[in-house]
Amino acid sequence: MKKCIQAIGLTLVAAFIAASAIAQDLQQLDAYIADAVAKFDQPGLAVGIVKDGQLVFSKGYGKLDLAKPEVVTPNSLFYCASISKAFTACAIGLLADEGKLAFDDPVRKHLPEFKTPDAYVTDRMTVADLLCHRSGWITFDGDLLWYGTNYTQDEILARHSAEPFSHEFRTDFGYSNLMYIAAARVIERVSGMSWDRFITERIFKPLGMDRSRVETADLAGMSDVALPHVRKGQNHAAPQKSMPYQPLQGADGACGVISTVLDLAKWDAMWANEGKAGEQVFIKPSTFRTITSTHLAMGGRRDGAALGWFVESNSGNKVITHSGGMPGFILNHAVVPDKDLAVIALGNGESYSVFAITNKVLDLYLGEGKADPVAQMLPRVKANQEEDAKRVADRAAARILKTKPTVSAASIAGDYTDKIYGDARITLKDGKPELSLLPAKELFTGELVHWHHDTYQWQHADPFLEPGYITFAFDADHKVTGFKIDLHSPDFHFYKLDFTKR
Numbered sequence: 001m002k003k004c005i006q007a008i009g010l011t012l013v014a015a016f017i018a019a020s021a022i023a024q025d026l027q028q029l030d031a032y033i034a035d036a037v038a039k040f041d042q043p044g045l046a047v048g049i050v051k052d053g054q055l056v057f058s059k060g061y062g063k064l065d066l067a068k069p070e071v072v073t074p075n076s077l078f079y080c081a082s083i084s085k086a087f088t089a090c091a092i093g094l095l096a097d098e099g100k101l102a103f104d105d106p107v108r109k110h111l112p113e114f115k116t117p118d119a120y121v122t123d124r125m126t127v128a129d130l131l132c133h134r135s136g137w138i139t140f141d142g143d144l145l146w147y148g149t150n151y152t153q154d155e156i157l158a159r160h161s162a163e164p165f166s167h168e169f170r171t172d173f174g175y176s177n178l179m180y181i182a183a184a185r186v187i188e189r190v191s192g193m194s195w196d197r198f199i200t201e202r203i204f205k206p207l208g209m210d211r212s213r214v215e216t217a218d219l220a221g222m223s224d225v226a227l228p229h230v231r232k233g234q235n236h237a238a239p240q241k242s243m244p245y246q247p248l249q250g251a252d253g254a255c256g257v258i259s260t261v262l263d264l265a266k267w268d269a270m271w272a273n274e275g276k277a278g279e280q281v282f283i284k285p286s287t288f289r290t291i292t293s294t295h296l297a298m299g300g301r302r303d304g305a306a307l308g309w310f311v312e313s314n315s316g317n318k319v320i321t322h323s324g325g326m327p328g329f330i331l332n333h334a335v336v337p338d339k340d341l342a343v344i345a346l347g348n349g350e351s352y353s354v355f356a357i358t359n360k361v362l363d364l365y366l367g368e369g370k371a372d373p374v375a376q377m378l379p380r381v382k383a384n385q386e387e388d389a390k391r392v393a394d395r396a397a398a399r400i401l402k403t404k405p406t407v408s409a410a411s412i413a414g415d416y417t418d419k420i421y422g423d424a425r426i427t428l429k430d431g432k433p434e435l436s437l438l439p440a441k442e443l444f445t446g447e448l449v450h451w452h453h454d455t456y457q458w459q460h461a462d463p464f465l466e467p468g469y470i471t472f473a474f475d476a477d478h479k480v481t482g483f484k485i486d487l488h489s490p491d492f493h494f495y496k497l498d499f500t501k502r
Helices: 002-039 081-097 119-124 153-160 177-191 195-207 216-221 261-272 285-292 353-366 373-398
Strands: 044-051 054-062 229-231 240-242 302-305 310-314 317-326 329-336 341-347 414-418 422-429 432-437 445-452 455-460 468-474 480-486 498-501
Touching: 002 044, 002 054, 002 353, 002 373, 044 261, 044 353, 054 261, 081 177, 081 195, 081 285, 081 317, 081 329, 153 177, 177 195, 195 261, 261 329, 261 341, 317 353, 329 353, 341 353, 353 373, 414 480, 432 455
Parallel strands: none
Antiparallel strands: 044 054, 044 341, 229 240, 302 310, 310 317, 317 329, 329 341, 414 422, 414 498, 422 432, 432 445, 445 455, 455 468, 468 480, 480 498
């Protein structure tokens, strides 16, 4: 009995020491995150850590809006952008569990109007293909079709169906938001519910994600909402300013979820527990394995693309992860099922602080706890900013001054069209040309200011993107036949647009 009591005592002491060490680690982590927020010039950040089903750390840093005093909390709402893709994959999984579809079903079984530029691929594209970025289109192909436009999801998919493939089907990685839009339409056809309602009724409510939403319009009546922050025209020297949320309803399935650290902790706890919410099965074990397994091998730091997730290795552990990015937001989360661990980092600015914090937490639990990802990342950030500044300076230096356009402003006015994107119009406003891309005229309308020769700088209204450069083309009689757009963006393929004059 005496030995038994001694053993119990030693166990309690060991547990107390371990708990004290964890508390000290989290206290040091808190200071590390606060320092990172300052070094990255991050407007606001919310961080959460889930371990063994419990939220062991949650805290907000910085402000909801730099122009106002309210601070970020673990209950602050953030637009989660592409973190939403895992919700779409889960919705497909729930329907598969009910026998209403299968991951290897042809898309056209549920969405007969679905098309690609290749009849072979059209017939063979499966539901799983939609979710793991192996369609054949290059990364971000077609994203201008949903960015700020008035197109419906069906119109987006129909227009994009004519975009040529750049990769072999199921061979190369090409991150595709549009395939998640197609997946959302599959969910709607099979379930008879809108994507918004399905995510709310079948995922948010059962998991107790009470603050989470899928409609930006709902935010008007809610408090503790983090606003997106951008620097005008991607100018790193410009101050960060908040901007309104963009609805982007055409992109449901690819993005759309608005949530908090406290709510996402419940979501990630389910994935860390391999598909179980507490003791209840949320998705079947086989479905969990299907969703979190690699479906397309990748090079670099990632092992491969799963369904709504990416698979990485960290200190010998399998990590499923997905980030999110939208004007004014960069966010990240990672789940380690074998360790029942998850980390969430939500930011309302455009810094990479969320990745540094995620890596720090993973090292704390999986590694030696000595890594300093902030110090490793900041020089790369600075180098990227210097490269961007040089690119902008080089364009200014290449400008040929004292030139004039070869035709009048009246000659470039008129209606234009791109066969995939749609219509554009150039009008004269007080004698000055103004270009508007009609599907997204609230974002993409602005004055054309002469740059040199027959190129104009396009000062569109979008606070997120750089100015564009419009160059006109002519026929043999020097009549305007169309124009091209040169607008530097890693997210949107303006270079593919080819507007012809009607």
